[in-house]
Amino acid sequence: MAFVRVACRAMATRFEMALYGDDPVRLRAAGEEALAEIRRLEAQLSFYRPSSEISRINQRAADGPVRVEPGLFRLLLTARRLHAETGGAFDVTVAPLMRCWGFVNDTGRRPEPDTLAAARARTGMHLVRLDEAAFTVAFTRPGVQIDLGGIGKGFALDEAAHLLREAGITRALLHGGTSTVVALGTPPDAPHWTIAIARPGVQTAEPEGDDLLAQVHLADAALSVSAVWGKAFEVDGTVYGHVLDPRRGRPVEGAVLAAVVCPSATEADARSTALLVEGRAGLDRLARHTPPLQGLVVDRAAGDRGGTLHRVGAPSQEGRGGPVITLHPSAAP
Numbered sequence: 263m264a265f266v267r268v269a270c271r272a273m274a275t276r277f278e279m280a281l282y283g284d285d286p287v288r289l290r291a292a293g294e295e296a297l298a299e300i301r302r303l304e305a306q307l308s309f310y311r312p313s314s315e316i317s318r319i320n321q322r323a324a325d326g327p328v329r330v331e332p333g334l335f336r337l338l339l340t341a342r343r344l345h346a347e348t349g350g351a352f353d354v355t356v357a358p359l360m361r362c363w364g365f366v367n368d369t370g371r372r373p374e375p376d377t378l379a380a381a382r383a384r385t386g387m388h389l390v391r392l393d394e395a396a397f398t399v400a401f402t403r404p405g406v407q408i409d410l411g412g413i414g415k416g417f418a419l420d421e422a423a424h425l426l427r428e429a430g431i432t433r434a435l436l437h438g439g440t441s442t443v444v445a446l447g448t449p450p451d452a453p454h455w456t457i458a459i460a461r462p463g464v465q466t467a468e469p470e471g472d473d474l475l476a477q478v479h480l481a482d483a484a485l486s487v488s489a490v491w492g493k494a495f496e497v498d499g500t501v502y503g504h505v506l507d508p509r510r511g512r513p514v515e516g517a518v519l520a521a522v523v524c525p526s527a528t529e530a531d532a533r534s535t536a537l538l539v540e541g542r543a544g545l546d547r548l549a550r551h552t553p554p555l556q557g558l559v560v561d562r563a564a565g566d567r568g569g570t571l572h573r574v575g576a577p578s579q580e581g582r583g584g585p586v587i588t589l590h591p592s593a594a595p
Contacts, residue, residue, distance in 0.1 A: 263450050268293035272304040273415055275439030281426070282433035282450055292429035296422035296436075303418045306334060309357065309409040319399050320357075320407045327391075327398035335397045337410070337417055338390075340528060344413075345387045348536035348547065353508035357407035358384040363513065365504045372502065382511040416486060416531025419444045423527075441487045444527045445480035454479040459487055462518045462560055475571070476558060478523060486530035488538040489519040490562075507539045517541040519560040522548065533557070545574040 266289040269278040277300050281289045308314040315334055322328050330338070341354045357366070362381035364371040373381070384405040391400040399408075410417075415438040423444045426434055434446040435455050445455045457478045460469035469475070478485050490503035502513045520537035524530035537544040537557055548555040558573035 264289060266290045266293060268297055270297045270301065272297075272300050273308075273418065273438065275415070277418070277422075277438045278436070279422070279426075280435045281431055283431055288429070289431065292426055292431055295429070296425045299421050299425055300418045303414070303421060306331070307337075307410050307414045307417075309407075309411060316408055316410060323390075323399050324401040324404045324406060327393060327396065327400040329396065329398050332397055333421075335392070335394075335399075337413070337528070338392055338399060338408070339394070341410070341413055341532070342387050342390070342392060344529070344532045344536070347551075348533070348540070348544070350386070350509045351507070351536035351539040351544065352412060352532045353385065353387060354408050354410055354413065355385050355387060355389060355406055356412075356506055356508045357409040358382075358405060359506050359508060359511055360409070360504075362511075363502065363506065365506075370502070378511055385508055385511070412535040413528060413532045415439065416442050416484070416527035416529070419484070419527040441489075442527050442531050443480065443485045445483055445485075448481050454481045456480075457485055459519075459521055459558075462489060475519075475560070476521070476573075478521070480523070483523055483525060484527035484530040485521065485523050486527065486534035487519065487521045488534040490514060490517070490538070505535070505538055509539075514539055514541075516562055517559050518562050520544070520557065522555060522557040524555060542572045545572060549574045 263282055264284060264286040266281045266286050268290065269276060277297065279293050279296060281293050283289045305311065306315045309316055311317060315330060319328050319330065344352050358381040360366050362373045362377055389402045389406045391402060419436050419438055419442060423436060423446055426446060432447045433449060436444040443457055448454055457480060458469050458474055459476045459478065460466060460473055461475045464473045466473060490505050505514045507514050517538050520534050522530050522533040522537055524533060537559060542559050542561065545557060545559060548557045556574065558571060561570045
């Protein structure tokens with residue numbers, strides 16, 4: 263069986279696809295088409311490109327309805343649904359808060375109370391009007407902005423996977439920045455794809471031994487991992503991470519890593535962000551979902567390697583052929 267690997271840089275990260283099939287020429291052609299779709303979506307969804315469709319919405323939607331491309335409109339409907347299902351823990355209108363805390367331009371600052379209050383007043387999906395008949399978006403007040411950074415990568419992977427399926431490819435593994443993964447079928451020599459999740463703070467892409475937190479077995483499913491790392495700043499001994507709780511208008515406190523397995527990468531991307539915001543309480547939402555979803559959370563603790571791990575869904579899925587989260591022995595509660 264032929265194997266082809268293709269990759270590109272988009273959305274400030276590396277997208278990569280491992281493709282299996284009978285014809286390497288057809289595999290590469292399909293892979294390149296899927297990568298081209300990811301780059302097209304980056305141009306459409308980017309919060310930072312002035313020419314993107316999202317920037318056009320952010321510039322004009324406070325003045326009146328803005329008609330958008332149907333695929334983007336469906337994504338906005340999905341974002342609204344996930345905002346409701348996560349109790350506001352996932353929110354694509356968080357940009358004013360990100361700017362307020364200095365995470366848009368990497369300055370990092372603790373805002374004054376009145377500045378924070380003003381940013382919170384411009385945050386929330388209740389400020390976004392979606393007209394399903396006209397495919398339009400409107401904001402109910404000035405200063406509202408949409409940033410799809412918490413869902414766009416997963417959406418791009420789903421769209422790429424759709425193109426691969428249309429091309430007849432049934433065995434493939436796709437990832438964006440190693441944090442969001444889509445599995446098509448299974449590899450040729452195994453009943454599932456095995457994905458490793460590193461402990462918080464471990465930077466290697468292939469963790470082993472004590473660096474390994476868990477392994478996830480995927481077949482026709484998606485995994486997303488969200489974590490508090492990267493952008494951060496310190497004020498008076500308190501470290502503020504770049505992941506914000508849109509309900510409180512403050513950086514996330516408690517959880518340092520969250521992972522969710524879902525049927526789609528779009529959903530997994532958003533739900534892992536929400537789970538990181540909610541922490542252990544968010545696992546209850548996953549358990550109540552129909553069907554129940556699998557996930558894990560690592561709570562914050564002192565030290566680089568500390569933390570308490572909680573999970574939901576994995577034990578009940580054993581033997582059903584679905585994705586299973588297996589903890590490394592040293593990580594088991």
